[in-house]
Structures are given as structure tokens and as C-alpha cells.
Amino acid sequence: MITIEIDGKSCQAESGQMLIDVADAAGIDIPRFCYHKKLSVAASCRMCLVDVEKAPKPLPACATPVMNGMVVRTRSDKARAAQKAVMEFLLINHPLDCPICDQGGECELQDIAVGYGSDVARFQELKRIVPDKNLGSLISTEMTRCIHCTRCVRFSAEIAGVREMGATGRGENMRIGTYIENTIDSELSGNMVDVCPVGALTSKPFRFTARAWELQQRDSVSPHDAVGANLHFHVRRNQVMRAVPKENEAVNEVWLADRDRYSYLALQADDRLTAPMIKKDGVWQTVEWETALKFAVKSLHDVSCQHTSAQLGALASSTSTLEELYLLQKLMRGMNCQNIDHRVRQADFSDQDVAPLFPYLGQSLSDLEQLDTALIIGSNLRKEQPLINQRLRKATLADRGLISEHVKANMMAINPADYDFNYPLKAKITDPSLIKALASVAKALGADIQAESCENGQLIAETLKNGQNKTLLIGQFVQNHQQASVLKSLISTIGKLSGSKIGYLAESGNAAGAHLMGVLPHRGVSGKAIENKGLNAQQMLTEGLKGYLLLGLEPELDSRFGATALETLKKAQCVVSLTAFKTPAMLEYATVLLPIALFPETSGTYINGEGRWQAFNGAVSPAGEARPAWKVLRVLANLLQVDGFEYASTDDIRSEIGSFHLETPIADNSQCNPLPNTFEIPTSNELQRITEMPIYAVDAMIRRAGALQKTTDAQKSTGIVLNAQQFAHLQGHDKIDVSQNGQTFELTFRLEETVPQNCALMFGGQMLGNWDGFLTVGES
Amino acid sequence: MSNSLLTPEICAQIDKWIAKYPVDQKQSAVMGALTIAQDANGGWLTQQWMDEVADYLEMPKIAVYEVATFYSMYEHKPVGKHKICVCTNISCLLRGSEEIVEHLEKRLGIKMGETTPDNKFTLKEVECLAACCGAPMFQIGKDYHENLTPEKVDDILNRLE
Numbered sequence: 001m002i003t004i005e006i007d008g009k010s011c012q013a014e015s016g017q018m019l020i021d022v023a024d025a026a027g028i029d030i031p032r033f034c035y036h037k038k039l040s041v042a043a044s045c046r047m048c049l050v051d052v053e054k055a056p057k058p059l060p061a062c063a064t065p066v067m068n069g070m071v072v073r074t075r076s077d078k079a080r081a082a083q084k085a086v087m088e089f090l091l092i093n094h095p096l097d098c099p100i101c102d103q104g105g106e107c108e109l110q111d112i113a114v115g116y117g118s119d120v121a122r123f124q125e126l127k128r129i130v131p132d133k134n135l136g137s138l139i140s141t142e143m144t145r146c147i148h149c150t151r152c153v154r155f156s157a158e159i160a161g162v163r164e165m166g167a168t169g170r171g172e173n174m175r176i177g178t179y180i181e182n183t184i185d186s187e188l189s190g191n192m193v194d195v196c197p198v199g200a201l202t203s204k205p206f207r208f209t210a211r212a213w214e215l216q217q218r219d220s221v222s223p224h225d226a227v228g229a230n231l232h233f234h235v236r237r238n239q240v241m242r243a244v245p246k247e248n249e250a251v252n253e254v255w256l257a258d259r260d261r262y263s264y265l266a267l268q269a270d271d272r273l274t275a276p277m278i279k280k281d282g283v284w285q286t287v288e289w290e291t292a293l294k295f296a297v298k299s300l301h302d303v304s305c306q307h308t309s310a311q312l313g314a315l316a317s318s319t320s321t322l323e324e325l326y327l328l329q330k331l332m333r334g335m336n337c338q339n340i341d342h343r344v345r346q347a348d349f350s351d352q353d354v355a356p357l358f359p360y361l362g363q364s365l366s367d368l369e370q371l372d373t374a375l376i377i378g379s380n381l382r383k384e385q386p387l388i389n390q391r392l393r394k395a396t397l398a399d400r401g402l403i404s405e406h407v408k409a410n411m412m413a414i415n416p417a418d419y420d421f422n423y424p425l426k427a428k429i430t431d432p433s434l435i436k437a438l439a440s441v442a443k444a445l446g447a448d449i450q451a452e453s454c455e456n457g458q459l460i461a462e463t464l465k466n467g468q469n470k471t472l473l474i475g476q477f478v479q480n481h482q483q484a485s486v487l488k489s490l491i492s493t494i495g496k497l498s499g500s501k502i503g504y505l506a507e508s509g510n511a512a513g514a515h516l517m518g519v520l521p522h523r524g525v526s527g528k529a530i531e532n533k534g535l536n537a538q539q540m541l542t543e544g545l546k547g548y549l550l551l552g553l554e555p556e557l558d559s560r561f562g563a564t565a566l567e568t569l570k571k572a573q574c575v576v577s578l579t580a581f582k583t584p585a586m587l588e589y590a591t592v593l594l595p596i597a598l599f600p601e602t603s604g605t606y607i608n609g610e611g612r613w614q615a616f617n618g619a620v621s622p623a624g625e626a627r628p629a630w631k632v633l634r635v636l637a638n639l640l641q642v643d644g645f646e647y648a649s650t651d652d653i654r655s656e657i658g659s660f661h662l663e664t665p666i667a668d669n670s671q672c673n674p675l676p677n678t679f680e681i682p683t684s685n686e687l688q689r690i691t692e693m694p695i696y697a698v699d700a701m702i703r704r705a706g707a708l709q710k711t712t713d714a715q716k717s718t719g720i721v722l723n724a725q726q727f728a729h730l731q732g733h734d735k736i737d738v739s740q741n742g743q744t745f746e747l748t749f750r751l752e753e754t755v756p757q758n759c760a761l762m763f764g765g766q767m768l769g770n771w772d773g774f775l776t777v778g779e780s
Numbered sequence: 781m782s783n784s785l786l787t788p789e790i791c792a793q794i795d796k797w798i799a800k801y802p803v804d805q806k807q808s809a810v811m812g813a814l815t816i817a818q819d820a821n822g823g824w825l826t827q828q829w830m831d832e833v834a835d836y837l838e839m840p841k842i843a844v845y846e847v848a849t850f851y852s853m854y855e856h857k858p859v860g861k862h863k864i865c866v867c868t869n870i871s872c873l874l875r876g877s878e879e880i881v882e883h884l885e886k887r888l889g890i891k892m893g894e895t896t897p898d899n900k901f902t903l904k905e906v907e908c909l910a911a912c913c914g915a916p917m918f919q920i921g922k923d924y925h926e927n928l929t930p931e932k933v934d935d936i937l938n939r940l941e
Contacts, residue, residue, distance in 0.1 A: 163840035168849040179845040180827055 002068035007075060013066045020048055020061040023074065030074055031083060031112045033090070033197045034149040035062035038254060039158055045090065045149050047112065049082040050074045058082040080116075087117040090147050093128040094198070101145065103199030105212035109147060130175055136183035137710035138190055138258060140207050146176050146200040152192040159255070160186035161393050161422025176200070185712040187386040187695060190261040194244065194254075205265055205707045206242040210234075218619035219246055222260035223319040223509030223599055224702060226361065226609030227252055227387045229260045233600055233619035240264045240600050240620055250366055251612070257386035258711070259695065259702055264600055266580075266704035267623065273582040273595040274624025284587060289625065293632075296592040297639040299574035303547035304335060313339035313540040314519075316551035317558065319699045320629065321604025322513040322613075323653040326525070327633040327645070328551050329518045334642030338521050338534025339545065342514040344559035345476070345507065345693065345764070347772060349536045351485035351673040357527045358515035359479070360667035361609040362471060362503030371395045373467025375441075375460060375500070376413040377491060378434055379475020382422060383695040383713065385505050388473075388609075389422070396423040410463050414438060416477055416690045417721075417761055418754040427459040432688050432759045433681045434481060438490040442675075445497035450678045464498035471501040476693060479507065480560060482682075482772050485673045492672040502669035505609065508699065512607040516662050526660045541565040550577040551629060552596065554700055556585045560691070560764065560771035563743070578629050581700055585767070596629040597622035598701060603650045604630070611665050615654070686774035687760045689740065692717075697765025719748035721761040722777065727751055733779060740775040749777075785832050790820055794836060807839040810847050814854055823863060824855035852906055860895045860902040862940055865919040868905050871912035880916050881905070883930040887937065901937075 002015050006028050013022040018041065023030050034045040043063035050061045053071035058079055061072075073079055091113060098104045130143040148167065153176060156165040164186060168179045178184070184192070193203050215234040220243075222229040229252035233240045243264050245256040252260075276292030277284055287295075303311055314332045316325055325342070332340050343349075368374075368391040381389040395409040410426040413419070414437045418430045431437035440457030443449055445465065464470055472495055478487045495502045506512055518524040521534030535543070541561050548569060556566040569575055569589035577590045580598050587593075601622040605615045622628065630650060637645035647653050694717030696708045708714060720738055722730070730736060730749065738745050738760070745768055755761045760775060762768065769775075786794075797812030810833065817829045825848055834844040848854045855863075864884065868877045885891055888901050895902040911917045914926025925936055 163842050166840075166842035166846045168842075168845050170850045179842060179849070 002066065004066050004068070004070040004072065006072045015068070016065050018062055019050065019052075019059075019064045019066055019070075019072060022066055023061060023072075028074060030061045031116050032062060033108060033112075033147060034151060036151050036154075036195055039151060039154040039195070042150050042154065045147065046086045047083065047090070047116075049079065049086060051076040051079040051082075083116045084118060087113060088122070091117065091121065092123045093144075094147060095127060095144050097145070101142070101199035102202040102207055103145075103196075107199060108197035128172065133177055133181055134183070135178065135201075136185070136189075136204075136712070137707045138204055138262065139184055139193060140202050140204040141177070141200060142202070143175065143177060143200055145198045147198055148174060148176060149197055150176065151195040151197065152176065152201060155192055155195050156184075156186065158397075159191070159390060159393075160188045161390075162186050164189075165192070183712055187258055187383055187713065188255060188390065190258045191245075191255050203242055203261075205262060210236050210241045215241060218617065220600055220616045220619055221509070221606050221614045222256070222263070223606055224259045224263060224698060225257065225385050225387070225509060226359075226506035226511070227257075227365065227385065228509045228606050228608030228612065228614050229256050229387060230614070231256060231260060233264065235619050238620050240267055250364065251608070251614075252387055255387060255390065258708060259386070259698075259705075262705045262708050263701045265706055265708070266701040267598060267600060267620075269581060269704040269706075271581045271583060271704070272623055273579055273593055274626060276595060276625065277582070277593040279587075279591050289627070292592055292594060293635055293639060296576045296594065297636060299591055300335075300547055300549070300576060300640065303573055304337075307546050309335050309337040310339065310534075311546040312337045312549070313535060313545045313547070314341075314549040314551065315344060315537060315540060315553050315555060316340075316342045316514065316519050317553040317699060318342045318508045318511040318514040318519075319599070319701070320510065320514070320552050321599070321602065321650070322510065322517060322607060322657065323604050323650045324551060324629040324633065325510070325514050325517040325519045326653060326657055327630055327637070327647075328549070329525070330644070331633055331637045331640070331642055332549070333524070334637065334644070335640065338530055338532055339540055340519055340534060341521055341537035341540065342511070342519045344537045344541065344553065344555060345480045345771070346484065346537065347480060347482045347560060348484040348486075349538065351488060352520075352522055352536070353529070354671045354673060355488075356504070356667035356669045356671050357665060358512040358607075358611070358667050359504035359506040359609065360512070360611060360665075360669055361505070362501045362669050364610045365391060365608075368392055368471075369394045371409055371469050371471055373410045373463055373470035373500075374412070375464060375470075375472045375494075376411070376415070376421075377438070377472060377474055378415060378477030378479075378481065378487075379413075379473065379505055380415070380417075380419040380692060381413075381473075381475065381505075382420065384476055384693075386695075388505065393423045410467065412460050412463060414441075414460075417692075417756065417759070420754075426463055427456045429454070429456045429460070430756055432690055432756055434478065434487055435483065435490070435679050435681055438487060438494065439679055442490050442493045442497070445494060447493050447497060447675070448677070449675065461494075461498070464494070464500055467498075467500070470498065471503050474502065474504045476505070476507055477690075479504070480691075480693075480771065483680075486676060486679065489672045489675040492670045493675050495670055503609075504669060507693075509608060510606040512609060512611060512665070513605070516607065516665055517657070525657075526662055541568055544568045544571055546573045548572055548575045548577075550575065550579065550590075551633075552579060552700065553577075554579075554581075554583065554586070556767050557697070557703065557765050558699070562767045562769055562771075564770060566767060578632055579700075580623075580626065581704065594632050595622075595624065595626035596632060597626050601626070602628035602630070605650075605654060607665075611667075613663060684774040686776050687722075687758055689771070689773055689775050690755075690759055690761045691764050691771035692761060693764035697763065703765060716750075717763045717765075719750065719762075720777070721750045721752050721755050723755050723757045723759065724751040724753050726757050727777075730777075730779070735780050737778045737780040738775055739778070740769040740773060743769055745769070746780050785817075785820075785829055786836055790816060791836065794833075798837075806837045807843070810837055810839065810844060811851070813837060814844070814848055818854060823859045823861075824857060852904075858895070858899075860899050862900060862920050863902045863904060865904045865906040865909070866892075867907070867909050867911070867915070867917055867919075869908040871908070872916040875915040877916040879930065880918070880928050880933060883933055887934070900940075
């Protein structure tokens, strides 16, 4: 530690730290534009010039390492004069359009100009004008306002990991942008809006809808992936106008994935359900809550009287809050029914009794940055868990900034298709079954199994053995695999033999909560085993029950069964759907639609993948007649005469949940079925279907966020993707016929090298047959 | 892959540049590669050429655009057969580059930055070309012409095809 003096204040600092960081820590304000604590230092704006004793000229605080005994003045005449001069230069080309600029009122340039600039401009000449380019549906541009700080350029290169922005031209003609008309396709692109210190890059959906000073800030937590990113909703007149990140180093740092940032758009979706509806004599009608609730209770009651309560089933979305999930299972169990589940994408339940308590990341999010070795198994990680992928990317960086030739961590992947990663992979295996690849790694580590060895399997095993801080990350392709239990046994073996931690990548922001609350047919709250096991999601959605209670779920899109789920539900006697939206499919199968609040409209708790409990309050009141789901469940329970539902608030529910002492849940991720000695890999001369739940289809809200649906990622997640070489003969066709289990769909297709031969990549979130199995394609 | 522009001969030339740098720093050859591409395309670059250079050097396309737009020797619009790059920096200015520019513009009937209708000449104002000792000067193709006078300029232009 060394000591320096800033503005007369003595500060402790690490040798080599930059002056601006030391000043920030000491609470001393130094103006800046290009400096950003998460990005490399550009030192190009010169706004942070300060007066350092014995230095002949003012020095940029962002690029000046501190030295013992340094005396710094940030407000001396010399510093002030430098800052004022830089400010004057920066304003030369900046337009005076603050009154019509979205950044107005929250603009770093505006604020610093007031604090450090002059009140009169001496510049008489013409200002530069820069034409705008269309960067896609999320970011809107006004490049004339750009002050060339290059934060967005550095963000795209360093954090997003894809160089999409650049500085072309030079001097007076330098321009920030994509050079050619090109959309920004990063899954983290919205952060460019945040890092831009001026109004050059602003949020397109938010554009011209509100002024910063009209907005109130409310905290929330995003449920769309295992991170549980912290965010602020900016609210005006009971409407969410936008979402911005809430800084939390341990969770999302200062970033948000685009999914978290733009999902609020679903609040205003066209198909939002704003009043209860019932289907009486085959005709849908909008009714009062009381009528709807009574109708729902009678329908459910009829099923349990005419048949048994075992003919009822409840399915929940794991983006529901902890409180909602707790009440749902309490209600069902109160009716003596164990058919409760949320694992609608899971195919193999054979190891559910020994499975870990919840899908635990196996470490904290920030631990991921310290890894030196990681094996990603069955995950298109960039799109599945954008911020977790960002942490791994950070682990590979030798220093803040670009990936240099010294890659710090060995990342490896085993995937069904050759997915793109924004960091170098030391080894990868593309294996549609995943089993062969994992077995070869396990064998190379010395497991007593029959498996073919392969070069990359050897390399992965070797790298894992040599790693110090290492982990195996289990993605959606494993969790939803038809032989998931076998895969998990193999992974557990690899973990044991190589001494690696095992981490699950939970599919949503509260999958952990759903497990811990016992929204499972075989386990109650806190994982307590249930004696008379109920039916799992697959059984409920394919075998058929008489009555269903759905919580925030669209099984025909959310589950792996697509059209089959729809047919099963249509045959039911009653389907009570607690939903925020109404779809044509829902109107076909449901008997009662009860409008519920979405997460920005309710209070609750989410447990993220690392087991972190995060409570939040509603930012706005629910749309129309919609009510928070916990209240709906409470009243349903009261009317169904199930005891113990006298809650006045989510706090009451939370304190009841608290009695289970789950605040720091521990899951043993090595628990699995015994490892078989040989492996069966289904083969066929047809194409093996690989199904990915695409980034912008993961839940009902995301599917309705209009701006996200217009992104390249969303556009690319349709139709079918086939191997480029194998299907080169299809070039020139618009659509092809895809047949699976006797059903035929006409689909658009793309040809790519990334999909292995004899495979077809398709996307979830559509009503297109089951997620696995084999299919054939033909010219239509 | 439609690497139609980078013929084996062009690739071989670029490979010579790549060989000058460490194996994992292919992108260092970008300026050489762009010059080769520009020469092969008749003196100017198109987006397709830049994209193919980017793919060949395994670097982001935007990074190639940055280089190609930063340096003034890369052209993004068609140029005449002979590109006359006239230095107008301080040494040349003091030694009469204004007169040279005026003479060139008058003789060719075009302004700085323009190309003659017969696509024979393009006039371009450039910064210092490091030949101050022979000011005023201009560059045509790979040749420097120093100590220019209007008569000498006429003589040089007359000798060009």
C-alpha cells in the first residue's frame, strides 16, 4: 500500500492503481467520458485531466498510475483550466438539441458541461453532421451527438466479445458505428445504451416516450435466466417505461442481458388478459372475479368429486415467484393431490429421487471469474445464459480488455451442435447424443466403462486433470435430454475423477425456487420425499388428466411436447389457467382464464442459480383486473376450503416459508443414478432432431417483447437448420416438408456448417411436435 | 464459401505479408493485404474486398474497415488510372505547392478529389509524404516527383499514358 494526497485528502492505494480509481474510492469527483470502470482505458476524451505536483502538464487521471507521495489537485487553477478547455473542444461539434434528446436530464455531457464548461460558446463555424445507421430494433442512434469516447466500441470488443462497433475514418471525419448498414446482434447490446455518455445511442423502444425527470425508479429482479439480474424499472404514471441495470457486483455487475432489459415490453402486449373469462356452454365470456373464481372452484371440485383428486394436476412456470409456487403446491397438497410439476422441458425423470435438491450452479457467479478450467456441456451458453457466459469470458481474459495471446483459462465444450463462443475453446466435441463424447472423457479419466476413445476426449480429460479451479457446467441440452440421467451419471463420474465442481445452469430465474418449494410430484417443500408420488409434467401433458391448474404457463409453447400438450389439454374436462395473456390455443383448451400480474406488477422472491434469495416489490399495479397470482391462489384455496391460507401479504407467506430454513440451501450436484457400464445410443437412418429453446422464446413474457422478436437472434430461431454439405441440394428452395411421427410441417430452412450431419436443429417455443426423436425432410 | 475475389495469386502475395509477423498475429498483415487488394481492384477497395481480407486474416470486419478508412492511401471510390497525390503540407506550401495545385487543376480541368472524365487522372491532396527536401512534390503510383514547377508537371503528365 502507498499513500497519495488528492485535494489535501490522504488516500491509501495499491501501487499501480490508476489515479481515477483511487479518487473514486475516496469519493472525490473527477469528470470523465471515455473512462468506464469495466472497460479498458482509452484516455481519449481528456476530460479527467488533473494537476499532479512536479508534472509539467495536467495528466489524465484514468491513465496515470499512482506513486507513493503523489500530490494531486483536481480543482486547482491549472486543473480547472484544462478541464474547461477540454469541455469546450468536446462541445464544438455537439449539437444543442438537448430539448429533443432522450438523454436530456440524465446526460453525462450535460451534467459535466454545467459543472466544468463555460457558459458561452466561442465556436462560430459549422458543426459536423453524421448520418445515422439502423442498428436494429433495440438501439436507436443520433450519431451527430457522438463525442467519440469509444465506450461502445470497447464494450462490443471487450464485454460483448463481438466487434460490431468501430471507429472509422479519422480526425474530423472519424465516425463511430458499424460502417456498413448492419444490425448489432449481441445478446448484451442494450448495455451500449447505458455506457454511452451522451444521447448518441439510446433505447429504441423507449425513444421519445418519457423524460428522465418524470420517471420514478423501482427495484426488481429479472426471472429470465439463472442469474436473476438486478434491475431498476423506470415508471411513469403506473406504466413501466424502461428497465436499466441495478449495480450488483455479485450478481449482474453493471450489465443486463437484452432479455432482462426489454422483457417489460410484454406488460403492454396486445394479447394481455385484463379481465377474468369463463367458457360457459362453449362460449367465452368476460365476467367478474367472483363469478370466475366460483366457476373455477366448481370445475375443479367437480373433477375431484366425479373422479378423484388424483385426476387433477398443477403445472407452473418456473418464472413464478417463490410465494406463488409455495401456495400452488400447498393448495394441491391440501386437496390431497401430488400431481404438481414445473419441469415441462424435462424428458428423463428416472433419477429424480436422487437428483440434487435444486439446480445449483455449484459456486457463486463471481467464482466463475476465477476458474482456470471449465467444460460446458450441452449449452449454447452465450444465448442461454448471457451473463454467465460473460463471466466465463472474463475468466479467459488475461487482463481487462481484449483476449490476448495469453489465455488465462481453458474453456472447453461438448455440444450437440457446434455453437459459437466468444472466447477461444481449448477443445470441443460436437456430438448430437452427448453420450459418446462424455463417455470418452470419462473413459480417458479412468472410468470402468465401455466407450470409444477420441482425441478431443483425451484432451478434455487431460485439461480437466491439470486444472486447479475447475468446473463442469450442465446446460439445457443435458437437463432436457432423453437420457439425462445417464448423462448426469457420466458428468458426476467425470467430476469425481477429475476433481471438478459440477454446476447446473438453471433454465429460469426461479427454477431453484420451484424445486425448493416442492413444485414437484415426488418432493415437498425443502426436498422432503413424498410417499405417494404424483405424476410428472411429462405424464400430465401426454397421458392426460381430467382437470388442470396452470400457473403462468403456456404448455403448448413452454413444454417439450408442443402440439401433443395442446391435444392433451383439449381433452380435459377443465383447465383453470392463471395467466397474464390469452392466446387462441388457450381459448381452445381452457375453461377459466384468471388474469394474473407479471413480475413487475407483484411482490415476491426469486432464488437464482447460486441459491441467492432476492426479494422485490411490484413496480406498477397489475394491468386491468389482473391480480397477483398469490392472491388468486389464496382465494381459490379459501373457496376450496383448504386450510391455512390466511395471508395478508407476500411477507406473511415468506415468513411461513422461512420456517423451513432454506436461506442458504445446499445441493449435492454429484448425486445421480449409478453409472451404467454400457450405453445405448438410439440410431436411425432418419435425421436426429436437436431442439434448442431459443434465447427469445424462453417464457411467455419474452415471447411477447416485440423489440426482442425483431432481433436477428429471434429471426434466426425459426424453421429448421440442416447440415450445409449434406443438404446442399436443397439450395434454392424456400421451404421444405419436415415429417416427424406421422406429422408433417412445412418449414423454412437454413443450411449451416454448425449442425452435424444426419441431424436437424429445431427450436422450442413453437407448436411443432416433440423435442426429440427422428425426422425426415423432403422437398415441398 | 465464395472467396471469389482472393485468387490463389492474391492469397500468395498476402501470405508473404503474413509470414513477416508472428504466427498468431495474422492481422498484422492487414495493411499489406489491403494494398494488394486495392491494386488488384484497379486502385480502390470495395466492401467485398475488405470483407474477404477480414475473413482471410481471421479478424473482425469492422477492424478492417477501421484501417481502410483511417489511412488515406486506401480509396473507397473508383480512381483514375493515375492517382496524383499532391502534398500541401507546410514545406511544400512554403515552396509553392499552391501554384502546382492551381496548375494541375487548370490543366486537367478538375478540382482536388476529382477524376477526369476519361478516367485517366485523379487529383488528391495528401499530407506530408516525407520528401520535404524536394518540396514541392507529388506522388504518382509508386514514384515521387520532387522540386516541381508547372513546366516540370507538364513534362511529367505528357509522358504518362
